[in-house]
Amino acid sequence: MSYREYPPRGLYHLPKKNILVLSCIDLRLTDNLLEFLHFENLTNRYDHFALAGTSLITQADNDELTLLLDHDKLGSEVKSYKTWNDVWRDHIRLAIILHDIKDIYIIEHEDCGAYKTFLTAEALSAGEHSCHVKFATALANQIHEFEMDDEGNTVVLNVHCFLIDLRGNIEHLYSI
Numbered sequence: 001m002s003y004r005e006y007p008p009r010g011l012y013h014l015p016k017k018n019i020l021v022l023s024c025i026d027l028r029l030t031d032n033l034l035e036f037l038h039f040e041n042l043t044n045r046y047d048h049f050a051l052a053g054t055s056l057i058t059q060a061d062n063d064e065l066t067l068l069l070d071h072d073k074l075g076s077e078v079k080s081y082k083t084w085n086d087v088w089r090d091h092i093r094l095a096i097i098l099h100d101i102k103d104i105y106i107i108e109h110e111d112c113g114a115y116k117t118f119l120t121a122e123a124l125s126a127g128e129h130s131c132h133v134k135f136a137t138a139l140a141n142q143i144h145e146f147e148m149d150d151e152g153n154t155v156v157l158n159v160h161c162f163l164i165d166l167r168g169n170i171e172h173l174y175s176i
Ligand SMILES: [Zn+2]
Pocket: 024, 025, 026, 052, 053, 054, 109, 111, 112, 113, 114, 115
């Protein structure tokens, strides 16, 4: 029996097929992340992609959210950050082609160094938690109807957003 807090039953539909997981690179929560995925009965059923800040830098060009980012700092510390969204989308496309994924889990985490480093002070003044909700939700909405090519072919994906705290507890943020 797990002693961690996980989302209650019925809050979202559990994936029946393979999934793709997007997480941060943070090393403190790797075991907790896997523990949650095992709890979800997803053992060896997920592709795992990690980006510092999870959804954060994928939204660097988002009209509404780009204002929350410190682009000078981003440009000096992450030279190719403008390509991250493309690289991430390439991996979604490959996960669909290679492993027929139907769901994506976006798993943000508490006390994220990338959020603290690359958000403006003003953005962070609203609280780190609300920033995770904004960025993860924006990304989920963008990839729900995923564009496979330039011909307008799309694949509908179920996208679920979570936040993992420093004790490994999981909060469900959003599903589409
Ligand atoms: Zn992080």
